[in-house]
Amino acid sequence: MYAEVAVHTPMARRLQTVATPELNSGSAALGMTFHYAVPADLREQVQPGSLVWVPFGKEQLHGVVVALTDSVPPGVSPRPIIDLVLPEPVCTAAQLELARWLSVVCLAPLLDCLLLMLPTGLALKAEPIFELTAQALRTLAQQRPARQSPQLAFATQEFAEALHPAGYLPQFPDLKPEQHILIGLLRERGQVPERDLARHELDLSRRSVLDPLIEQGLISRRRRIVDTPIKAKTERQVTLLVDQETIDRVLPTLGRSSKQADVLAWLAGQAEPATLKDVCDAVGCSPSPVQSLARRGWVEIDDGKVVRLLVPRADASERLIELRGGEKYRRVLQALAGEAGPVWIGWLYAEIDTNLATLRDLEAAGLISLGVEEVWRDPLAGKEFVADSAPPLTEDQARVWTKIQHAISNDTDSESRLKPASPGVSDPDGERQPGGGFVLENTSTEPDADSPPAFLLHGVTGSGKTEIYLRAIAATLQSGRQAIALVPEIALTPQTVRRFAARFGQRVTIYHSDLTPGERYDVWRRARSGAIDVIVGTRSALFLPLPRLGLIILDEEHDPSFKESQRAPRYHAREAALQLGQLTGSVVILGSATPSMETYHRAQVGQMRLLEMPRRIMGHARAIDEQQRRWHLATSVYRPVEPQLREARYTELPPVHVVDLRQELRAGNRSMFSRALHEAIGQSLAAGQQAILFLNRRGTATFIMCRDCGHVQTCEYCDVPLTYHEGRGGRGAIVCHHCGRRASEPERCPECESRRIRYLGAGTEKVSELVSTLWPQARVVRWDRDVTGHKDSH
Known part of the structure; x- marks a missing residue:
């Protein structure tokens, strides 16, 4: 048996080895795989999706098995796989096919696409x-x-x-x-x-x-x-093995060696006084320990010959604990006896000031056990969510939900979308499919009669789309399958997960790049094992290996954050979600108040189903009444959604006024604020309210131009105009917003040496300055990347 492996080596290095005999010459360079023999002792363990160690030239690298075959191309003498990195596959069959699809569509190396499916740090190294x-x-x-x-x-x-x-x-x-x-x-x-x-x-x-x-x-x-820097987190735990009766019996015998304690224990076990000689013979000591006990007043020596116990036998155990230094053991045992089960060793250290040596003494005595237990790094650990129940649906919601519910109850079995490929399978054009393994029955994004449906949920802001998401997830979980809900920004994840966790509790977790590598690793492992039912996250959450995926939700599907534009593969999460939905038989819901042009066109031509919710739901009547009272809001704009749902209120969309600034200029207004905007801001401030101004430009001026020669200063690396940022003290800088290059504010034109330099365009700094000038009584806050560039800086 042989395996086709996508080896984790730089792309340039792979392309340089195209002519080597081990290369699968039928594959395109982007989907390049290498043949390796599967040793007899690994044949039951190596599967498509396994992460393995393979020899690669003089190196030992890891790779992902993308297919198993019974033969190799003529002239190839494959070397054997060295070992498995992990005993279980790291990619599902659907993920392998999704990686192949991404490789073809995004023109990216197959291995880079497969690495999307793995958590950071899982890949090992060898030295x-x-x-x-x-x-x-x-x-x-x-x-x-x-x-x-x-x-x-x-x-x-x-x-x-x-x-x-x-x-x-x-x-x-x-x-x-x-x-x-x-x-x-x-x-x-x-x-x-x-x-x-x-x-x-x-x-x-x-x-x-x-x-x-x-x-x-x-x-x-x-x-x-x-070793990989990411490992399973473990904690040492202490477990009490005996009952209180055993503790009371054994505790006096614990601790350091003490002849005085031996003498006292022997006397406590005798019914009658004994001679000093008998005591010394029985214990194996000199008269000195007996005399020390006599000085403490715990025994009496009559005429120097007969030893009599003065301590009540009921109190002898306490004296023995004192003589042997057993108090430290008693504190540990009492603390453990007060707990219902195993105790974290760190808690024990902090509570009773003990140490590992003491615990090992108790373990040697058979009273406790020291063990190691794995602890999940749960990003939601310690957070509490108030349980919530599903509210009644409005007419719009009920109409939409009926169609989605029907699709979920009749979705396609995930395994029916994939069928095993024969070794060396070819596509209709006669070229071999890179990666092999499984053949996708239908790889187009246009649904056929048997494919799971995709929906465009076009609902205005506040129309209740989230409630549809929650009901769709509930129906998916009821059918024994799992769900992924994607949001465009990390900042939206907490508020989304609060809604989801209030409905589904501990079955929900989050996944995004702001988590620690250990947290991402544990979420990935829990997803692979099927221990998680609902994942809320950004676009990277789409590639978690859920074995029973049945629903994929993209909220705000129009948002550009769903597009990976920094590194290969430069995929779009929306397109990848639609493809994954076909591979796994999952229902896909794309939600937006302003759908992207391509998604809306697909819905218009029937490639996905269009569902619309045109009315806004502002919330429950009691909450809105409280907001109106507190903020002195107008009451006439809120109306019941339906006569039978008087608790739910809605309002029409706010009016939008488009101002032609060319007409403003002709009227003599040279300010960047139109007269309508100036008046609206003034009215809001006079009423004690607030205003938000949006501008998609940072800085003070978007470019600098020489008025004599028309030269515009650009970045020497990126060839884009440099943006002027006004600094403190009046001395500014010009900055490239692509590469970050900075330079001091020019005094002369670099082309003609003219001093007639003009600053054109406007950014957030200029808007903030103008607002402060026009309304000096207003408190102005500028919120852009320049002032909120770090975590939690907002």
């Missing part, structure tokens, strides 16, 4: 290490070398001993001084990474030093896996 062979160790164990050249030995010994404590090795008289030093270093440290040899002052990693030793069989080179 070369060197160690002495058994032959070298046997030779070093000899007292004298077999033969020795006196002159060479003297020179080598003097040089080697001067550079390394191991010094000259007479067992190897024919080696160079650097090789003597290397062998001595390996004998001293056992295994040495190649990077440490390279740091040595003689650079012991040179091939002239290493290769002769390897050829002679004195040292060996192999690769050691470097």
Whole structure:
């Protein structure tokens, strides 16, 4: 059996090896895979989607198995897979097909598309290490070398001993001084990474030093896996193993050795007083411990011969604990007895001021057990959500929900969309499909009669789209499947997850780039195991390996944040979601108040179903009445949605006025604010209200132009106009908003040396300055990337 593997190596390196015999020559360069033999001991474990270690040239790299085949192309002699990185596949069959689709559509390397499905840090690395062979160790164990050249030995010994404590090795008289030093270093440290040899002052990693030793069989080179920085989080826990009766019986025997305690324990077990000789013989001590007890007043020695116990036998246990120093053990046992189950060791340290040595003593006595338990890094841990129930639906919502509910109850089984591919399957044009493994029955975005439906939910802001999402998720969970809800920005995730968690509780989690690598790793593992039912996140959440995916929601599908534009593959989450929906038989809901042009066109021509909700729902009557009372809002704009739903209120969309600034200019208004805007802001401030002004430009002026020659200063790297930012003290800077390059404010034109430089355009800084000038009594806050560029800076 053979495996086709997408190897994790840089794209340039893959393209350079196109002509190698191991390359699957039938594949396009972007979908390049390599054939490897599956060892007999791994045949039951290696599956499509497995993450494996493979030899690649002289390196040991990891890759994803994209297909299993029974044959290889002629002339190929595949090398065997080394090992599995993880015992279970890291990608589902649908994810493998989605990666192939992304590779073709986005013109991206197949491996880069597969890496979208893996959490950051999962990919492991291997480093070369060197160690002495058994032959070298046997030779070093000899007292004298077999033969020795006196002159060479003297020179080598003097040089080697001067550079390394191991010094000259007479067992190897024919080696160079650097090789003597290397062998001595390996004998001293056992295994040495190649990077440490390279740091040595003689650079012991040179091939002239290493290769002769390897050829002679004195040292060996192999690769050691470097642990991934992301691991499962574990916590040491302490568990009480005995009941209170056992604690009371064993506690007096714990602690340090004490002859006084031995004497006291022996006397407490005797019914009658005993002679001093009998006590000493029974305990194996001198009279000194008995005399010490007598000075404490715990025993009495009559006439120097008879020892009598003065402490009540019921109190003897307390005296024994005191003599043996057992109080520290009692504190631990009492704390554990007060808890219902295992206790985190850190809590125990903080509560009773104990240490690991004390706990190990109790473990050795069989009273407790010390264990390690995995702890999920849940991004929602510690957060409380008030449970919520589904409200009654409006007429618009009920009409929309009926159609979505019907689609969810009749969705396509996820496995029916994929069928196993025969080894070496070809497409209709006769070219081999890169990656192999599964064949997608229909890869177009246009739904056929058997494909799961996609909906465009076109509802105005406040129309109740979220309630439709929640009901769709509830119906999906009821059918035993899972759901993904995508939002465009991380800032929207908390408010969305509050709504979802209030309805579905602990079945919800979040996933986005603001989580720590450990949190993302744990969410990925929980998703792969099927322990999560609902995931709310940004576009990266789409690639989590949910095994029973049945619903995909994109809220605000028009938002440009769903487009990955920084690195390959430059996919759009909307297109990927539609494709994943076909692969898994999932219903896809695209929601927006202002749909993108391409999505709305698809709905118009029947490629997806258009559902509309034109009326706004502002909320419950009691909440709106409270807002009106508190903020002195007008009451006439809110009306009941329907006669039978008087608790739900709605309002019409606010009026929008478009002002032609050309007419303003003809009327003599040279301000960047129209007269209508000026009047509206003044009225809002006079009424004690607030105003928000939006402008999609940062800075003070969008470009700088010379009035004599018309030259516009641009970035020398990006060839875009530089934006002027006014700094403190009146001295500003020109900034490129693409690469971040900064330069001081020019005093002369770089082309004609003219001082007649004009600042044109407007940005948020200029708007903020103008508002402060026109309304000095108003408190003005500018909110853009320049002032909120860090986490939580808002």
